[in-house]
Amino acid sequence: ELKVEQNPLFLSMQEGKNYTIYCNYSTTSDRLYWYRQDPGKSLESLFVLLSNGAVKQEGRLMASLDTKARLSTLHITAAVHDLSATYFCAVDVGADGLTFGKGTHLIIQP
Amino acid sequence: DTAVSQTPKYLVTQMGNDKSIKCEQNLGHDTMYWYKQDSKKFLKIMFSYNNKELIINETVPNRFSPKSPDKAHLNLHINSLELGDSAVYFCASSLRGASTDTQYFGPGTRLTVL
Numbered sequence: 123e124l125k126v127e128q129n130p131l132f133l134s135m136q137e138g139k140n141y142t143i144y145c146n147y148s149t150t151s152d153r154l155y156w157y158r159q160d161p162g163k164s165l166e167s168l169f170v171l172l173s174n175g176a177v178k179q180e181g182r183l184m185a186s187l188d189t190k191a192r193l194s195t196l197h198i199t200a201a202v203h204d205l206s207a208t209y210f211c212a213v214d215v216g217a218d219g220l221t222f223g224k225g226t227h228l229i230i231q232p
Numbered sequence: 233d234t235a236v237s238q239t240p241k242y243l244v245t246q247m248g249n250d251k252s253i254k255c256e257q258n259l260g261h262d263t264m265y266w267y268k269q270d271s272k273k274f275l276k277i278m279f280s281y282n283n284k285e286l287i288i289n290e291t292v293p294n295r296f297s298p299k300s301p302d303k304a305h306l307n308l309h310i311n312s313l314e315l316g317d318s319a320v321y322f323c324a325s326s327l328r329g330a331s332t333d334t335q336y337f338g339p340g341t342r343l344t345v346l
Contacts, residue, residue, distance in 0.1 A: 153333065155334065155335070157337075159273075163339075163340075164322065164339045164340055165275075165322065165337040166337075167334050167336065170334050208273060212275075214333070218277065219265045219267070219277035219279075219287070219289075219335075220265075220267075220277060220335060221277065222274075222275040222276070224274055225274075225275075227273075
């Protein structure tokens with residue numbers, strides 16, 4: 123059974139700081155996704171990482187994928203309050219749909 | 233011009249009732265999904281469906297059944313609702329085989345079983 127583990131599950135940080143969320147998964151996959159969810163809202167796609175060494179950046183967020191280590195990271199640079207949300211990584215192993223991590227609840231305080 | 237829509241947004245019902253949640257996508261995708269998000273925000277795939285095959289997560293009770301009248305719709309029917317079915321249900325769609333194959337999620341249906 124595929125397992126996807128995120129850490130930390132809860133993160134409180136100050137504006138202006140940098141931090142990294144980690145996502146480990148237990149089986150071979152070349153597709154990894156990061157989603158954002160605001161309270162009471164749906165999931166918004168942030169990044170799709172399709173190959174080993176893939177790196178994508180959007181604003182203050184940067185995601186990377188190491189398929190050999192089965193590890194993805196989501197790095198936050200100079201955090202701002204608007205980035206407060208729950209972040210999920212998810213792994214795609216075929217037609218079975220996505221397997222999600224438990225999510226990282228991120229609070230950014232002024 | 234909503235990409236993936238669901239109705240209703242909220243559903244409150246009694247134990248033992250049968251209910252349906254509707255999902256429609258206008259993205260031209262060929263695969264649709266249902267996910268369940270519990271009170272701890274854990275997301276779990278329930279079904280994956282395209283016009284060729286239905287893949288059911290083995291942990292999903294057979295009280296849950298997806299019904300697809302056409303490629304743009306995948307409805308979720310639930311029989312004999314139980315308290316533990318209370319959750320937020322998300323529909324999603326994707327174009328399998330596409331270079332990105334991102335899944336787009338609907339707004340969710342919050343189901344409360346009393």
